[in-house]
Amino acid sequence: MKKFALAGNPNCGKTTLFNLLTGSTAYVGNWPGVTVDKREGVYKRGEERVQIVDLPGIYSLSPYTPEEVISRNFILDEKPDCVINIVDATNLERNLYLTTQLMEIDVPVVIALNMMDAVERSGDEIDAKDLEKKIGLPVVAISALKGAGIKELMDRAISVSKEPREGVTVLHDSPLAHLVRDVNIALKGAKVSAPLFHAVKLAEMDEIEVGMHPELVKMVDEFKATFADDTFGSDLEAVVADARYKYISANYSSAYRRKEKKEQLSRSDRADKILTHKVWGIPIFIVILFAIFHLTFAEDLFYIGAMAGGLPTLEELGLDPENVGVQLLACFYDGALFSPGVMLQNVMGWLTGLVGMGLDAACASAPAWVGGFIVNGVWEGLAAVLSFIPQILVLFMFFSILEDSGYMARIAFIMDRIFRRFGLSGRAFMPMIMGFGCSIPAMINTRTLADDNERTSTVRVIPFFSCGAKLPILTAIAGGILGAADAPLVDLIVLAMYLLGMIVALSTVILMRATTMRGDVPPFIMELPPYHRPLFKGLMIHLWDKLKHFIKKAFTIILASTIVIWFLSHFSWDWRYLADEQMDVSILASIGKLIQPVFTPLGFGSQLGRAAGWVFAVAAITGLIAKENVIATFSTLAACLVAGFEATEEGVSEVITLMGQTGITIPALIAFIAFNMLTIPCFAACATARAELPKGKFKWTLLFWVATSYFVSAAIYLIGSWWWTLFPILAVVAAGITGIVFWNKKHPVKKNEAPMSEGEALEAAAVASDGEEDGQ
Amino acid sequence: MSWWEALIIAAAAAFVVGVAIYSFVRRKHGKGGCDCGCDHCRCGGCASRKTPPEK
Structure with a gap:
């Protein structure tokens, strides 16, 4: 073939x-x-x-x-x-x-x-x-x-393809052509394949070529020596690039006939005047982000209910909540108009609820453990995860629109101004923003970053950009907190947690670039594509990928994990079956209680002394397999812990149940979200990080994730519980910053004065020309 | 314990072991990463991903 x-x-x-x-x-x-x-x-x-x-x-x-x-x-x-x-x-x-x-x-x-x-x-x-x-x-x-x-x-x-072809060059200017021809003849004699290409590259002293043919370097030098000293200048790579561009300009450009245009600025340029504005660019991005989160998570669309001073619930309107039609209507409106994301989630929750009831009825005559295992052990865990699919799809549909339209590339351009101060180029923003979808492709995409230190720093902070798998944790716990406080502001809490992840990422990048990952900021090498309307087919492909991946994960790893969790929570060490109310002496409970003290400074450790306090510690650990497991664990265990438990809104109700059972505080719940967002990502992401990071960096990366998540979560819990702890924490941070500043003064960075490679120069030129075109 | 109760336990255990073996074999074959098994997601090479070449 x-x-x-x-x-x-x-x-x-x-x-x-x-x-x-x-x-x-x-x-x-x-x-x-x-x-x-x-x-x-x-x-x-x-x-x-x-x-x-x-x-x-x-x-x-x-x-x-x-x-x-x-x-x-x-x-x-x-x-x-x-x-x-x-x-x-x-x-x-x-x-x-x-x-x-x-x-x-x-x-x-x-x-x-x-x-x-x-x-x-x-x-x-x-x-x-x-x-x-x-x-x-x-x-x-x-x-x-x-x-x-x-x-x-x-x-x-x-x-x-049927006929072989011999290479030809556009480098006709003597003496460059002369040099290339001489080296070409020598390479042909040495039976090197594609001799002309290698001859040009060797003449340029291309790094890879020199590494591949070190024996030929001397010969090229000898050829060069036959010309006058200043014939090729100091940088032959630049001479060759210049010769190519001159040839293109002189010979090929005439094939392109440009129409006389009255107005120079294209539609893309005009949009960029606003969207990449140096003052308004970032506020516009934050407003767009808020709009996306509002449309995905808001339980009071456009805050209509709040502005009207409260709208009547369906029951207050005299509708029967037992009626199936009313139940379906309640997915869209019930005291407030829901956002599209919440509407779809409610419909999904309603459907999974119906399946749960069906399973319950089917298991009515079976032994208690069979009903418990199938309904609580398998279905509740799975349904809690599946119910988040609509919101994940809605969120990623918006992100895909931003990406396909070309706006995300502009954000990288805008962010370059900020990132540069932190020791990264704007190019690093693209893999980070991909991290909102999944850390794995985002880590792989860091291959587009040329500087090793920049790459390592970016791979390390990518998991801080909350991926789709962490979304159920955020939404369920935010919903739980606000459900308990009776305030429909889930969208704001979720957005705040996303922003927290971004702030921690930027702060830790500063720290790394100031200490272990020091180096010059690489040039910005992003090309701005023209804006275009996203294609429906493209959007559907993105969403289908996401859906397929999520469902496959739910019915394999997550389902297997919920089965294991149920068994471990319903058997004692002497392999005796335990009823739901005896779970506190189960294998899982004893493991949870063992690791519980580790999380005490974070608010979900030993202080949750009452029964089921260990659930949070167990959930944090099962989240290492796949982050969706955190909510699956909650659902499985909450369903078993509370007799007569009935989930009305998957995920959220479990959190409220566990809040009541364990006495966990709101600062501790926020610390729990932060810990799960920032700690070691799932196993698959760890394996990718290991493959993508330079040798020896992975173990430090694991330590970095654990230390960052622990410190940030502890700070959230302490400040949230005792406001005055803000001062000692700030003092520790200030002391750390002062120490780094002094250390840096004593150990200045050695400037890398190596000239730009051809690729680097080309890309920088491309970006510069784009920048000029954009009028930036 | 009736035969079908034993069957449920055996099926659950087989499923868990199957998932574990499947993940292990995938990784051994150099596949993996996101476990999505597709060849058209963003990581592109998840079906045949190799360690990136030395710079």
């Missing part, structure tokens, strides 16, 4: 084309750096089968970040039958830079001129035939988004 590689600049539409060719639904995002690993699929047409490999985006073949190395190595080492070079037609000159490098490799290349629909919409024109004549490679105009030109592209690619 033939193998074709998709290569191109970041965010030029490679994955969209990959999906179109292979029928896959790979994740697509409107920002550069979504794909960080190669992905394979099969293109089928009749009897024809072609393996398609989607590569991470690269600006040039001088890799700068780990995922760029993957692309370069694949093209050079795996020798695909054809490279389909996807070129963003709206940004022709910069994209053709990579093309000039691909041309030098002995591999058939076809250029896919993507986003031609956007070019036509702007009134510009690109003469693909003229470009093909000038480049000497097949050029096909396509629109991956609309599926236009795909058949012709594949026809041309299959056709060119």
Whole structure:
């Protein structure tokens, strides 16, 4: 089977084309750096089968970040039958830079001129035939988004893949061409594959190339020595880059005919004037975040009920709460109009409640333990987790809209100003914001960060950005607190906890960058994509991924955990079955009581001396397997602890029940949320962190997570319970900061004065040009 | 204990052991991460993820 590689600049539409060719639904995002690993699929047409490999985006073949190395190595080492070079037609000159490098490799290349629909919409024109004549490679105009030109592209690619191709270079200026030609001849003699490409790279003294062919460095130096001393200047890499751009400008730019435009600013530029404003950019982002959380979690939509001084409940309106229709209506309105997220959660809760009642009825004649096991042990735990699916989907639908529209990339741009002060670049914001979905892909996405210290710091703080699995903990406990206090402000508490995670992340980054992870702030390398309306299909793919993952997890790990929890809570060490009211002498209770003192400074330890006080300690530990387990544990145990327990709103009622049973205080509950949000993430995220972090850093990372969560939660509990403890805590923090400042003065950072690599320079130039275009 | 009560216990135990073995085998095969098993989520390479190359 033939193998074709998709290569191109970041965010030029490679994955969209990959999906179109292979029928896959790979994740697509409107920002550069979504794909960080190669992905394979099969293109089928009749009897024809072609393996398609989607590569991470690269600006040039001088890799700068780990995922760029993957692309370069694949093209050079795996020798695909054809490279389909996807070129963003709206940004022709910069994209053709990579093309000039691909041309030098002995591999058939076809250029896919993507986003031609956007070019036509702007009134510009690109003469693909003229470009093909000038480049000497097949050029096909396509629109991956609309599926236009795909058949012709594949026809041309299959056709060119049948003939071998020898590399050619655009570096014709003497004496550079002379040097490249000499090295090329020497490499051909040494039977090196793709000799022209390697000759150019060796002439540039490319780091990877020098590492691969150290024996040839001396030869290149000898060739260089045959020219006058100042022929190539001090930085040959820059000379080559300059020569490429000059060639592109002189030869290819004429194929692009721009329409005379009266107004220079595009719609995206005009939107950016407001959304990336240096003063209003961040307040606008916070307002957007608040709106998202309000629409997802608010139990009084737009605070209509509060403003009207309270609306009547359905019962007060004379409706019968036992009536099924009224119960369904109560999912949408009951004394207040609920937000869409809450409405859907209520419907889900109502449905799971019906299933629970059905199971209860079915188990009525069975022995007590069977009913307890099936209804309380299995169903209650599972239902509590499943009931949060609607809210998770609503929240991620909003995040996906922000991401697909291109707004998230702007946030990274805005955040760069803040992050830079803390020792990170704005680029680090993208993996952090991905952490709101799941820590695992977010940690993998840190491969787009070039600096090791920046990468390590980012991987460590990603779990502080509360992922979807932590959402049930936040919502249930916030609901429990406010249910007890009778105030419908769940949205505000959840938003505040999300912001707490972000503040802790930024504070700990400052701490790391000032102590163990010191170093220069890397240049900001984010390219701002144009805004576009999110595609419905794309949104549905994102949500389907989330739903599938969540359900699979619920019916495997979480279900298995609830079974184990139920068994451990209903058997004693002498393997005797215990009824619900005897749970306090169970295996689980004794383990919980053993670890309970550890959490005493956090408010959910030994002070919860009454029966069931150990539940919080057990829940915190089961959360290490999967964070959803915290609520599953609550539900399973609360259902067993309270005779006649009936969940009206899954998750929330369990917390209120446990509050009453254990006497836990509100500051301790908030500390409990904070501990679960900030402590060691689930096992899967730990395994990813271990793989992504440099050697030897993982054990320190575990310690960092435990110490941070413990300190922050203890501070919340202490200050919440005894306000005056704020002063000694502030004194400790101030002493720590003073110590760091003094230590830093004695140990100044050694400035890294190494010149920028080609990739670095290109990306910085790209961002600078975007910044200029945006008028920022 | 009747036969079907024993069956419930056996099924529950088999399920828990099965999930544990499944997770273990996945990890041994170098798969894993998010456990979603798909090849099109954001991590992309979760079905064939390898340790990133040395910079």
